[in-house]
Every structure is written in structure tokens, then in C-alpha cells.
Amino acid sequence: MTTTSAHRPPDVLPQARDxxxxxxxxTALAGLAVVVLLVTSGLFAVTDLAGRAGFVVVATLLYVAxxxxxxxxxxxxxxxxxxxxxTAVIASFLIALAPLISVLLYTAEQGLTRFDWDFFYRSLxxxxxxxxxxxxxxxxxxxxxxxxxxxxMSVPLGLLVAIYIVEYGRGRLAATIRFFVxxxxxxxxxxxxxxxxxxxxxxxxxxxSGFAAALALTVLMLPxxxxxxxxxxxxxPNDLRxxxxxxxxxxxxxxxxxxxxxxxxxxxxxxxxAVARVMGETAPVLLTAxxxxxxxxxxxxxPQSSLPLFxxxxxxxxxxxxxxxxxxxALTLILVIMVLNLLARLVTRRSTLKK
Amino acid sequence: MAKRIESVGLSAYYGGFRAIEDVSVVIEPKTITALIxxxxxxxxxxxxxxxxxxxxxxxARVTGQLLLDDEDIYGPGVDATGVxxxxxxxxxxxxxxxxxxxxxxxxxxxxxxxVKRKGVLDDAVERSLxxxxxxxxxxxxxxxxxxxxxxxxxxxxxxxxxIAVEPQVLLMDEPCSALDPISTLAIExxxxxxxxxxxxxxxxxxxxxxxxxxDRTGFFTIEATGEPGRLVEIDDTQKIFSNPxxxxxxxxxxxRFG
Amino acid sequence: xxxxxxxxxxTDPASARPGAPDQPVPSLPRTAGRTAERRGDRAFRGLxxxxxxxxxxxxxxxxxxxxxxAIPALQDNTASFLTDRVWDPNNAQPAFxxxxxxxxxxxxxxxxxxxxxxxxxxxxLFISHVAPRRLAGVLGYVIDLLAAVxxxxxxxxxxxxxxxxxxxxxxxxxxxxxxxxxxxxxxxFGRSIFLASIVLAIMILxxxxxxxxxxxxQVPVSQQEAALxxxxxxxxxxxxxxxxxxxxxxxxxxxxxxxxxxxxxIAVAIVLSPAFVVSLDILSTNSxxxxxxxxxxxxxxASSTGRGALIASGLVLFAITLVxxxxxxxxxxxxxxFAGAL
Numbered sequence: 001m002t003t004t005s006a007h008r009p010p011d012v013l014p015q016a017r018d019x020x021x022x023x024x025x026x027t028a029l030a031g032l033a034v035v036v037l038l039v040t041s042g043l044f045a046v047t048d049l050a051g052r053a054g055f056v057v058v059a060t061l062l063y064v065a066x067x068x069x070x071x072x073x074x075x076x077x078x079x080x081x082x083x084x085x086x087t088a089v090i091a092s093f094l095i096a097l098a099p100l101i102s103v104l105l106y107t108a109e110q111g112l113t114r115f116d117w118d119f120f121y122r123s124l125x126x127x128x129x130x131x132x133x134x135x136x137x138x139x140x141x142x143x144x145x146x147x148x149x150x151x152x153m154s155v156p157l158g159l160l161v162a163i164y165i166v167e168y169g170r171g172r173l174a175a176t177i178r179f180f181v182x183x184x185x186x187x188x189x190x191x192x193x194x195x196x197x198x199x200x201x202x203x204x205x206x207x208x209s210g211f212a213a214a215l216a217l218t219v220l221m222l223p224x225x226x227x228x229x230x231x232x233x234x235x236x237p238n239d240l241r242x243x244x245x246x247x248x249x250x251x252x253x254x255x256x257x258x259x260x261x262x263x264x265x266x267x268x269x270x271x272x273x274a275v276a277r278v279m280g281e282t283a284p285v286l287l288t289a290x291x292x293x294x295x296x297x298x299x300x301x302x303p304q305s306s307l308p309l310f311x312x313x314x315x316x317x318x319x320x321x322x323x324x325x326x327x328x329x330a331l332t333l334i335l336v337i338m339v340l341n342l343l344a345r346l347v348t349r350r351s352t353l354k355k
Numbered sequence: 356m357a358k359r360i361e362s363v364g365l366s367a368y369y370g371g372f373r374a375i376e377d378v379s380v381v382i383e384p385k386t387i388t389a390l391i392x393x394x395x396x397x398x399x400x401x402x403x404x405x406x407x408x409x410x411x412x413x414x415a416r417v418t419g420q421l422l423l424d425d426e427d428i429y430g431p432g433v434d435a436t437g438v439x440x441x442x443x444x445x446x447x448x449x450x451x452x453x454x455x456x457x458x459x460x461x462x463x464x465x466x467x468x469x470v471k472r473k474g475v476l477d478d479a480v481e482r483s484l485x486x487x488x489x490x491x492x493x494x495x496x497x498x499x500x501x502x503x504x505x506x507x508x509x510x511x512x513x514x515x516x517x518i519a520v521e522p523q524v525l526l527m528d529e530p531c532s533a534l535d536p537i538s539t540l541a542i543e544x545x546x547x548x549x550x551x552x553x554x555x556x557x558x559x560x561x562x563x564x565x566x567x568x569x570d571r572t573g574f575f576t577i578e579a580t581g582e583p584g585r586l587v588e589i590d591d592t593q594k595i596f597s598n599p600x601x602x603x604x605x606x607x608x609x610x611r612f613g
Numbered sequence: 614x615x616x617x618x619x620x621x622x623x624t625d626p627a628s629a630r631p632g633a634p635d636q637p638v639p640s641l642p643r644t645a646g647r648t649a650e651r652r653g654d655r656a657f658r659g660l661x662x663x664x665x666x667x668x669x670x671x672x673x674x675x676x677x678x679x680x681x682x683a684i685p686a687l688q689d690n691t692a693s694f695l696t697d698r699v700w701d702p703n704n705a706q707p708a709f710x711x712x713x714x715x716x717x718x719x720x721x722x723x724x725x726x727x728x729x730x731x732x733x734x735x736x737x738l739f740i741s742h743v744a745p746r747r748l749a750g751v752l753g754y755v756i757d758l759l760a761a762v763x764x765x766x767x768x769x770x771x772x773x774x775x776x777x778x779x780x781x782x783x784x785x786x787x788x789x790x791x792x793x794x795x796x797x798x799x800x801x802f803g804r805s806i807f808l809a810s811i812v813l814a815i816m817i818l819x820x821x822x823x824x825x826x827x828x829x830x831q832v833p834v835s836q837q838e839a840a841l842x843x844x845x846x847x848x849x850x851x852x853x854x855x856x857x858x859x860x861x862x863x864x865x866x867x868x869x870x871x872x873x874x875x876x877x878x879i880a881v882a883i884v885l886s887p888a889f890v891v892s893l894d895i896l897s898t899n900s901x902x903x904x905x906x907x908x909x910x911x912x913x914x915a916s917s918t919g920r921g922a923l924i925a926s927g928l929v930l931f932a933i934t935l936v937x938x939x940x941x942x943x944x945x946x947x948x949x950x951f952a953g954a955l
Contacts (some may be wrong), residue, residue, distance in 0.1 A: 019441065021427055021434035030846035053778070078436075078469075089743050092735020093752070096822065099815045100759050110773075160664030168658050169665070177665040179942060180672055186869065187675070187931070188876020188936035190905045195675040198682035202920070219671060226668070250650040251659035280763025283669045283878035283909050307763045312879055312909075315769050323773070330766045341761050344878040345754065411841060413746045440844030450835040454857035463853060465842035513839070522841060 111331025139310035149214035158225030193284030210299030228270025365419035389569035397584025443522035449509030451501035487515035507538025686921025702922035717901030725813035737825035768883030798894025828862030868941030
């Protein structure tokens with residue numbers, strides 16, 4: 001290749017200048033799919049390959065390979081790679097969807113067998129793993145109390161931290177606090193449980209209780225609430241603050257009566273998502289509330305159960321009756337968490353602040 | 356390399372909204388055609404139909420014909436990526452790839468097309484940067500990020516990137532609207548040089564710019580908001596600015612509306 | 614936007630105007646009410662500041678209390694905590710070491726990451742660039758639901774549903790690819806590290822996917838159009854404009870996912886058959902254990918020293934996840950500054 005002139009280059013592009021490019025039609029691709037299905041069926045008939053899941057996997061892989069090859073011949077390398085990636089991306093989504101659907105269906109199927117009156121109104125007091133009946137009333141009470149207390153503790157604290165970061169904070173300290181809020185989000189829940197165990201139970205000698213569990217859940221909720229509230233407060237337009245300050249309203253009243261109410265729907269969403277998250281926590285509750293079979297009305301009086309803990313402890317039993325109770329509790333927990341998630345989204349929709 | 360463009364009864368839609376209606380126009384090779392008109396008149400939409408970038412927006416579509424040397428770029432079997440390789444585009448705001456060096460930015464289009472040999476790339480990068488009047492300013496820092504250049508330099512980098520794949524038409528969507536007067540002048544000078552090699556279509560808000568650089572000028576307008584934009588007239592630039600055929604063009608040029 | 618650029622609300626009128634003459638300024642009302650409001654302002658500021666500081670205090674307290682409660686057990690330990698592969702802290706002669714647990718924790722998490730990352734990136738690209746724009750919100754929500762399922766439920770599903778399938782797949786892999794180092798070992802296939810990794814992968818997938826989706830959606834349209842205008846196909850546009858732009862964000866998201874996998878407790882505790890070994894035979898039953906699962910499994914029967922040993926292991930987990938998270942955040946922060954400069 002030699003350069004003929006400074007401005008007129010040799011044709012460095014290998015592709016033809018023709019705009020007309022042969023391309024695979026949908027019909028051709030559908031035909032290819034049919035061929036692949038037939039070939040796969042043949043393979044499964046002749047060889048020792050078997051099973052529905054295996055069929056799907058083999059057929060998919062064969063189809064992707066065939067499509068890439070045909071497209072490469074007909075449409076060229078660039079478009080065949082494009083097709084390959086597009087197919088892979090769609091497949092990823094379906095792969096991700098599979099466990100979600102499987103978990104939900106399987107839980108519903110297994111959980112509905114004990115989704116009855118007794119389950120919600122009775123406890124496990126003097127019910128052995130082998131015994132039918134029995135319920136999770138004590139666990140539901142425990143979950144409500146623990147999560148309720150954790151919310152009461154973490155919401156005011158979390159809001160104040162967010163207010164500090166957004167409204168007052170500047171310089172290094174605010175940046176440090178922000179950074180550690182993010183780091184705190186990543187603290188494993190079991191570590192939060194071990195912390196309350198060593199601090200509250202072993203250190204101060206208070207013993208297992210629902211309140212101790214609430215302390216551990218607070219450690220987990222706090223950063224989630226700070227982050228979501230921080231995001232929301234940042235979305236409040238500065239004009240609003242300046243307008244209020246210009247009227248002579250002091251900053252703290254501006255924050256409480258203008259900024260916070262404006263951000264409220266988003267803040268509520270964040271709180272609901274945080275509640276939904278800690279409601280499913282098992283490990284920290286195991287280490288701090290320990291669990292019991294009886295209804296414990298007070299979160300300050302000794303071991304208490306919770307729904308996730310109930311699931312964990314019932315599932316550890318080899319008895320079908322106990323495992324059925326675990327599934328029903330799992331179904332209940334999933335339903336509550338899904339409803340919370342759904343409500344949270346609905347609240348966001350009403351927000352006037354948009355990202 | 357330059358090619359002729361002809362649109363025949365071209366309309367463009369965003370979903371149910373008709374953005375431009377029934378545009379028929381001929382753009383001769385190796386000329387600069389300026390498209391002017393008030394905001395929202397559809398001139399940018401029309402420009403984006405010329406390289407099929409319009410259809411990237413979900414729900415957007417086009418009816419009518421768009422001929423590039425007698426070949427309909429909306430015809431069956433025509434691949435949009437091939438069209439875009441043939442018809443380059445420079446955008447309103449300079450948009451070099453922020454993660455790439457100056458060199459890699461210019462080479463990006465060639466690499467997409469499978470050019471791998473270092474010598475070929477080196478030649479093409481130098482040639483394109485020279486073509487964009489940027490070579491002298493950046494030749495010692497080709498490995499530095501493109502985003503580190505000034506706004507005017509970034510825009511010339513984007514022009515170099517566009518001409519590196521040797522397109523036949525160059526579309527410019529208000530290329531100077533984000534630039535200072537000196538950078539604007541540099542780009543305008545460059546356009547006159549590039550005219551020897553490319554068919555250039557430029558959308559501009561700046562009527563002086565249209566008068567300075569273009570051979571022909573087309574005037575778009577809309578009757579009212581919600582109505583589609585229409586091409587009112589297109590003629591030699593000198594005629595449009597001295598003796599336009601339509602009253603509406605005259606009103607716009609003399610500043611009576613828009 | 615913070616109020617940082619506004620002048621601070623002054624609490625003392627005299628100091629507020631340093632260069633002003635000493636004469637009073639009659640036009641400014643200085644009533645008792647004003648002073649009360651300023652006091653309110655100072656109090657509220659102090660309150661929010663102390664909330665922020667208390668958060669730092671909690672993180673410090675976590676480290677301090679774990680150390681304090683781990684020390685007595687470590688002193689009683691007859692084995693080397695950092696190098697020995699035993700876990701017998703409830704014995705009269707307590708002996709426990711973190712190696713096997715740390716190995717199992719890292720192995721299962723890295724495997725989970727290897728499985729989750731490609732799928733999560735595919736999901737993120739599907740939602741941001743392939744699926745119809747109108748559906749993007751709903752599809753994102755569906756994937757987020759994966760994160761809403763509690764880990765104990767994943768554990769239950771993993772042991773009662775998935776285990777059987779994994780046994781079949783493990784037998785297949787062992788038979789046909791047994792030469793591969795990870796697929797060797799004896800041939801009892803249930804409740805393995807492999808099963809735990811798959812469950813972990815499912816749990817961290819939505820985290821990586823939703824964060825990556827966010828960064829992919831932030832890629833400026835102008836960058837993407839620049840690539841398309843050069844004649845790029847959709848994949849080439851993604852490779853040229855989207856992936857380089859999103860890379861730091863994806864790395865950060867991956868590290869967050871890793872942190873989550875390292876600390877996951879109950880799901881692993883339920884599905885795994887624990888063993889204190891250092892082994893790469895991930896398909897085998899009794900192929901390992903993780904720090905977090907070991908705490909949950911050993912807690913109920915732990916003696917005083919046993920609890921101390923579990924707390925010591927928790928301290929190691931805390932340190933590992935802290936490092937991973939700090940790195941992840943540092944990457945994401947740098948990325949944020951970079952994006953801000955555009």
C-alpha cells in the first residue's frame with residue numbers, strides 16, 4: 001500500500017462501499033431454530049443425553065453456534081458478533097429470571113400446605129418437630145417488635161446524619177462520614193450480630209432479647225436510611241432553601257418545615273426498603289435473640305424468636321411437619337417483603353422530586 | 356469521494372408525532388449546504404435522517420426516499436451501519452470518547468472497521484488530524500486524553516474522527532454553537548477546505564455563519580407548535596440572503612420572527 | 614447541591630461584620646426571639662453533627678468490641694489462629710485456626726463472582742441497551758426482586774430444591790471434566806461448596822446488575838451517537854462508548870457483590886455440609902466451610918471460649934469485607950469525580 005497523495009488516501013477500509021448488505025430475515029432465523037430443535041431431538045434420541053434442562057441447554061448452545069456461523073457467512077463478521085452478543089445478553093436476562101421464578105413458585109407450592117389459621121395464631125410452645133399443627137405467632141410478634149424497635153432507633157438517627165451530610169456538613173469530616181456510611185452498608189449482618197453479642201450481651205451482661213436483636217438490626221438499617229435520605233435531600237432544589245432563608249426563617253426550621261417535607265416521599269420509600277431488608281435477616285437475630293418456641297410479649301425479657309429465625313430452626317429439623325412450617329413462614333415473609341417493596345415503589349411515584 | 360444526496364417526499368416521525376413533512380431537496384456533491392430556521396423547525400431532525408441516526412430514538416421512523424447517488428439509503432437490504440460509515444457526522448457539543456486518547460479517538464472508526472495495522476492507522480490518524488487542522492497542535496501529545504483539549508480543539512478532533520473513515524458526506528449539527536468566536540472561525544475555515552473532498556450539510560442557528568460558509572441555504576419552519584416542520588425553500592445562499600423567494604424566509608432573515 | 618456555598622448563618626452580630634464601625638445598626642432587629650432562633654440553629658446543627666459522629670463511633674465500637682471479646686479466646690488457643698486448619702474451640706484444650714474457614718469463604722465467594730458477573734453484565738446491558746426503553750423500569754424492578762428474597766429463603770430453596778439438580782450436574786462435570794482441578798475429588802456430590810457458590814451467585818447477581826445498569830444508563834447519549842455515527846453496530850457502540858465509560862462503576866459493583874458474598878451467612882449455613890479442610894474439590898460433600906456460616910452453625914453449642922473463637926473469626930471477616938468495601942468505594946468515588954468533569 002502506498003500513499004498516493006496527502007489528501008487522497010488508499011482505501012484503508014476493507015469493506016465494500018456498497019450500501020446493500022445481505023442480512024438474515026426473521027423467517028430464516030426461525031427456520032434455523034426449527035432445524036436446531038430437530039437436530040437436538042435427534043441427538044437426545046440417539047445418544048445418552050437426557051432431561052428437560054439438558055435439552056434446553058444443548059438446544060440453546062447449538063442455536064447460538066449455528067446462528068453465529070450462518071450470520072458470519074451471510075452478513076459478515078461484525079454483524080455476526082453483534083447477533084451473538086445480543087443473543088447472549090437476552091439469555092443472561094432469562095438465566096437471571098429462572099431462579100427468581102423457581103424460588104417464588106416453589107415457596108408458594110410448599111408454603112401453602114400450612115397457610116392456615118393455626119399457623120398465624122399459635123406458637124410452637126410444647127409442639128415437637130414431629131407434631132402437626134403449631135404456628136409462628138411468636139415469631140411474627142418477635143419480628144414486628146424487633147423491626148419496629150430498630151426502625152424507631154435508626155430512622156431519627158439516620159435522618160439526622162443525612163441532614164448533617166447534606167445541609168451542614170462540609171470539608172473533611174462530612175466526607176469521612178459519607179465514606180463510612182457507604183462502608184457500613186457493606187458490613188456483613190453476622191458481624192453486626194457478633195458486635196451486639198460482644199457489646200450488649202457479653203460486655204454489658206444483658207442477655208439475649210428482642211431488643212438486642214433490634215440493636216443489631218439498627219446497625220444494618222442505619223446506613224441504608226442515611227444513604228436514601230441523603231439522595232432525597234440532595235434532590236430538593238436549592239431555590240427552595242434560599243427562598244425560605246430569605247424570608248428570615250432560620251436554617252433549622254427551613255430544614256424541618258421545608259426541606260424534609262419536600263423530600264418526604266423519597267425518605268419514606270428508603271425507610272420501607274430498609275425495613276424490608278432487615279426483616280429477612282436471620283444471622284444477627286440468631287446471635288442476639290437466640291430464639292424460643294413460646295410467645296414472648298416483651299422484647300426486653302429473654303430470648304425471642306423471629307420469622308427468619310423460625311424458618312432456620314424449623315428447617316434444620318429432619319421432620320416433614322417442621323419443614324412445612326418453615327416453608328409457610330418463608331411464604332409469609334416473602335409476601336410481607338414483596339408488599340413492602342411494592343408500597344415503597346408506589347410512594348416513590350407520588351414524589352414530585354425526580355432524579 | 357463526495358456524493359449527491361436527494362430526498363424525495365421525506366417525512367420523519369417520533370412515535371405519532373410528525374417532526375418533518377414532505378421534504379424534497381437535492382444536495383450537490385462538494386458543496387456546503389446550510390439549513391437554517393427557528394428552534395424546533397425540524398432542521399436537526401432532517402439532518403439526522405440523512406445518516407439514519409434518527410431511527411436510534413425509540414419509536415422514530417421515516418417515510419419517503421433518501422437517495423445517495425441514486426441508491427435509497429432507506430431501501431430494503433440497506434444496513435444502517437454502512438450508511439453511517441459513508442455519511443459522517445459532527446455533533447453540537449464536542450463529544451470525543453472520554454476514556455480514549457487523542458490517537459485512539461481518531462482511530463476509533465477505523466478500528467471498528469477492522470483496520471489493525473499500526474502503520475495504516477498511524478498514517479490515517481496523521482492525515483485526518485491534518486485534515487482537521489489539528490495536527491500541529493496535538494502531534495506531541497497523541498496519547499493524552501481527548502477530553503483534555505479545549506472546546507474548539509475537541510470539536511476539530513471530532514471532525515478528524517469523522518473524516519478518518521473517509522466518508523462521502525459530512526453532516527454537522529450546529530458544530531459551533533458551543534464554541535467561542537475564534538474556535539468558530541477555525542471550524543468555518545476548515546469547512547471551506549473540506550468542501551473539496553466532501554459533500555457538507557450544516558445545521559446552524561447563526562445566519563451570518565450560513566451566509567459566510569455555505570453555497571446553498573435551505574430554510575425550514577413550522578406553522579405552529581405541534582405542526583410538522585417544512586422546507587420552505589432552498590436556493591443559492593446569496594439569493595436567499597439578498598432576494599428570497601418566500602415572504603416567510605425574508606421575515607426570518609430580517610429578524611421579524613424566530 | 615449542598616448549602617456549602619452560602620455564607621454561614623452567623624450567631625454573633627458583632628463578629629459577623631469584623632470591619633464595621635462599633636456603632637449599632639438600628640435597622641437589624643435584635644430581639645430575644647432572634648437569639649432564641651439562632652440558639653435553635655446551633656442546637657440542631659450540634660444534634661445532627663453528633664448523629665454523624667455517633668455513626669463513626671458505631672463502626673469504631675464494632676472493631677473494638679470484637680477485638681476485646683476475641684482476645685481471651687485467642688489467649689487460650691493451643692493452636693495457631695492464623696495458620697492451623699483445626700476448629701475445636703469448645704474443647705478443654707481449645708484449638709482453632711482460621712485458615713480453612715478463610716479459604717472456604719474466599720473460594721465460595723470468588724466462584725460465586727465468576728458465575729454472577731457475566732450474567733449480571735448481560736442483565737444490565739439487556740435492561741439499559743437491548744430491551745425496549747418502556748420496559749426498562751419494570752425489568753429492573755423484577756431483577757431487584759431477586760435481592761428482596763431473604764437469604765434464609767434462598768437457603769431453604771437451595772437445600773430442598775436446588776441440591777438435587779446440582780448433584781446431577783456435579784456428577785456430569787465430575788465424569789466428563791474430572792481432570793479439571795475443581796471437579797476432582799471423591800464422588801458424593803450434595804451440599805458442596807459448588808452448591809453454596811451457586812446460591813451466593815444468585816444472591817449477588819441483582820446487586821452487580823442494578824449498579825452496572827445505573828452506570829450504563831449514565832453514559833451520555835452523545836458518546837453513544839458518536840460511535841453509531843462512525844458506523845458502529847450496537848455491540849461495537851457498547852464496546853466503544855458504554856463499557857469503557859462504565860468500567861470503574863462495574864468494578865466497584867463487583868467488589869460490593871464480592872463483599873456481600875463473603876459475609877453471607879444463613880443461606881450458606883443451610884446448604885453447606887461443613888468441613889474444616891482446605892480443598893479445591895468443590896463438587897464434593899464436605900468440601901469446606903465459610904467464616905460466617907461457621908458462626909451461625911457453631912453458635913448454639915459454643916462454650917465461652919467457643920464464642921470468643923467465633924468472635925475472633927468474625928473479626929477476620931470484618932477486616933476482609935472492610936478492605937473489599939473500602940476498595941470498592943474508592944473506585945466508585947474516583948469514577949464519580951471523573952464523571953463530574955465531563
